[in-house]
Amino acid sequence: MPTEPVPQGPTPATAAPEGPTAPTRRTFIATGTAVGTTVVAGGVLGTGLLPGSEAAAAASAPSSRLSLTVNGTRHTVTVDNRTSLLDLLREHLGLTGSKKGCDAGACGACTVLVDGRRQNACLTLAVRMEGAEVTTIEGLADGDQLHALQQAFIDQDAFQCGYCTPGQILSGVACIQEGHTRSPEEIAEWMSGNICRCGCYPKIVSAVQQAAGKK
Amino acid sequence: MHPFTYTRVSSTRDALAAGRRGGRYIAGGTTLVDLMREGVEHPATIVDISGLPLDEVRATERGGLRIGALVSMAQAAAHPKVRALFPVISQALELSASAQLRNMATIGGNIMQRTRCTYFRDVTAACNKRDPGSGCAARDGFNRTHAILGASTACVATHPSDVSVAFAALQAQVHLLGPDGERRLSFADFLLRPGTTPQREQALHPGELITAVEIPALPRPLASGYLKVRDRQSYEFALTSAAVALHVRGGIIREAKVAAGGVGTVPWKLPAVEDHLIGERPSDALWKAAAKKAADGARPLAHNRFKVELLQRTVERQLRTVGGHA
Numbered sequence: 001m002p003t004e005p006v007p008q009g010p011t012p013a014t015a016a017p018e019g020p021t022a023p024t025r026r027t028f029i030a031t032g033t034a035v036g037t038t039v040v041a042g043g044v045l046g047t048g049l050l051p052g053s054e055a056a057a058a059a060s061a062p063s064s065r066l067s068l069t070v071n072g073t074r075h076t077v078t079v080d081n082r083t084s085l086l087d088l089l090r091e092h093l094g095l096t097g098s099k100k101g102c103d104a105g106a107c108g109a110c111t112v113l114v115d116g117r118r119q120n121a122c123l124t125l126a127v128r129m130e131g132a133e134v135t136t137i138e139g140l141a142d143g144d145q146l147h148a149l150q151q152a153f154i155d156q157d158a159f160q161c162g163y164c165t166p167g168q169i170l171s172g173v174a175c176i177q178e179g180h181t182r183s184p185e186e187i188a189e190w191m192s193g194n195i196c197r198c199g200c201y202p203k204i205v206s207a208v209q210q211a212a213g214k215k
Numbered sequence: 216m217h218p219f220t221y222t223r224v225s226s227t228r229d230a231l232a233a234g235r236r237g238g239r240y241i242a243g244g245t246t247l248v249d250l251m252r253e254g255v256e257h258p259a260t261i262v263d264i265s266g267l268p269l270d271e272v273r274a275t276e277r278g279g280l281r282i283g284a285l286v287s288m289a290q291a292a293a294h295p296k297v298r299a300l301f302p303v304i305s306q307a308l309e310l311s312a313s314a315q316l317r318n319m320a321t322i323g324g325n326i327m328q329r330t331r332c333t334y335f336r337d338v339t340a341a342c343n344k345r346d347p348g349s350g351c352a353a354r355d356g357f358n359r360t361h362a363i364l365g366a367s368t369a370c371v372a373t374h375p376s377d378v379s380v381a382f383a384a385l386q387a388q389v390h391l392l393g394p395d396g397e398r399r400l401s402f403a404d405f406l407l408r409p410g411t412t413p414q415r416e417q418a419l420h421p422g423e424l425i426t427a428v429e430i431p432a433l434p435r436p437l438a439s440g441y442l443k444v445r446d447r448q449s450y451e452f453a454l455t456s457a458a459v460a461l462h463v464r465g466g467i468i469r470e471a472k473v474a475a476g477g478v479g480t481v482p483w484k485l486p487a488v489e490d491h492l493i494g495e496r497p498s499d500a501l502w503k504a505a506a507k508k509a510a511d512g513a514r515p516l517a518h519n520r521f522k523v524e525l526l527q528r529t530v531e532r533q534l535r536t537v538g539g540h541a
């Protein structure tokens with residue numbers, strides 16, 4: 001499984017899509033990737049953030065308009081069809097709590113709740129999210145009051161670098177709701193879709209146990 | 216990722232019409248979006264079928280089960296009828312991917328998933344499955360996870376689906392809907408061995424829609440289960456796996472359904488193992504002797520010779536788990 005982070009975010013230096021010569025397969029893919037992660041009309045397009053050639057390519061790439069609710073706030077956006085839910089959240093709505101680890105479903109750093117269920121935002125096309133209710137790490141706390149699992153991660157010291165933590169917490173919230181907390185082994189298995197390169201697994205299990213009231 | 220247009224359909228009629236125009240179906244998207252991002256797939260039109268009414272699990276008249284193509288892996292695994300009638304299916308699903316992915320992915324998409332061969336996923340490598348005629352980088356490359364059964368000169372990639380191993384063992388049928396109406400294929404005929412055309416992976420006509428997978432009725436009681444062996448304990452594809460279902464009456468094995476995963480270019484049904492079991496009394500010696508036949512015809516590559524013995528042991532252990540010590 002690939003674990004290399006994919007270059008992302010506004011990368012204006014990438015080759016312009018229309019060159020004097022036909023693009024090779026590789027440059028075309030690279031270009032597509034850059035465009036796919038940077039483009040949203042209705043918020044970003046026309047604000048001068050994109051260099052002209054990319055904006056032109058963006059305007060010509062098929063895009064769609066959709067409304068979704070993120071952490072209780074309704075947004076109407078126009079997205080290039082290639083945009084993932086993760087990039088919509090991070091690049092366009094400014095919600096950078098959800099992390100991009102692998103961009104391939106293989107690490108869980110991008111885990112969010114969609115209509116109450118945990119899923120990988122990197123493999124979710126934003127265009128499919130019409131009417132969806134999305135919860136990210138930014139939407140868990142109630143004002144200054146941390147969610148019980150956020151507090152448990154602090155109490156149990158369940159992270160080091162913290163990169164996997166937002167995904168771990170959203171996944172843990174769902175794991176508790178699903179009732180897969182009867183034993184440490186069961187928690188470990190049902191949390192296995194979230195990789196922690198710092199190896200905080202035992203403490204993550206403890207945190208989930210604590211928030212589930214089993215500790 | 217190449218640009219694509221996106222449409223959502225709400226009836227199978229509209230889906231087939233869009234499919235006929237060359238549209239590519241998307242269900243959970245966990246295979247398709249991934250491979251589009253890798254540059255392996257580049258459909259011009261994506262047809263979102265998630266709104267179709269194909270999301271039901273129901274028992275058939277004689278004790279079989281019909282699982283709609285759009286039932287998620289999570290829903291199928293948790294369904295009381297699936298758990299009660301065919302634990303091997305629930306177990307294969309719960310040992311697949313992650314809880315997040317199982318919420319998104321569907322049964323139809325799962326049996327359509329493509330190989331995890333790293334050369335297939337790497338658009339700079341030679342791969343006859345991705346780019347027919349370009350060669351196979353895995354044959355003489357790093358092939359520790361590749362197939363020991365069913366390979367051809369053109370391709371040695373394994374089929375990665377776990378639940379397909381259970382479906383193959385139980386001789387499931389795939390229900391299809393196309394412009395000319397409905398048809399059914401046995402699971403053995405649905406997934407294709409690579410031969411000289413590894414790019415053809417399923418016996419699906421262009422634009423055909425999978426509507427359901429049906430498990431036939433089997434004599435009861437039926438004990439069944441799935442064992443998966445891998446490099447880490449969870450969230451990993453199989454090195455070897457075994458799906459086993461046994462019907463024992465009067466102390467005699469009357470029916471045996473056995474298939475292996477992680478070893479074949481398609482889920483590998485094991486008729487020689489089944490034949491060895493039928494008519495016999497369960498015993499550790501029997502499990503061992505039957506499992507020896509699991510690797511019949513295996514042709515290991517440079518780095519996966521270990522799979523031959525691992526497969527035999529995986530099958531033996533799962534026969535004992537399902538059939539008991541006697």
Ligand SMILES: Cc1cc2nc3c(=O)[nH]c(=O)nc-3n(C[C@H](O)[C@H](O)[C@H](O)COP(=O)(O)OP(=O)(O)OC[C@H]3O[C@@H](n4cnc5c(N)ncnc54)[C@H](O)[C@@H]3O)c2cc1C
Pocket residue numbers: 001104105106107239240241242243244245246247248249264284285288310311312313316319320321322323324325326327328375376377378423424425426450451452453
């Ligand atoms: C990190 C990771 C780990 C994984 N681990 C495992 C594992 O351990 N075991 C395992 O079995 N799987 C595993 N998978 C694979 C996963 O199970 C599949 O990606 C998933 O089941 C595909 O289903 P989907 O609904 O998302 O398919 P999609 O991506 O939507 O579709 C896949 C293909 O099927 C076609 N299709 C979908 N539905 C239909 C239909 N009804 N009719 C006709 N064509 C259709 C699509 O056009 C597409 O070509 C893993 C995946 C990832 C990303």
Ligand code: FES
Pocket residue numbers: 099100101102103104105106107108109110111120121122123
């Ligand atoms: S970023 Fe790794 S699973 Fe989504």
Ligand code: FES
Pocket residue numbers: 158159160161162163164165195196197198199200
């Ligand atoms: S805390 Fe560093 S990856 Fe988990």
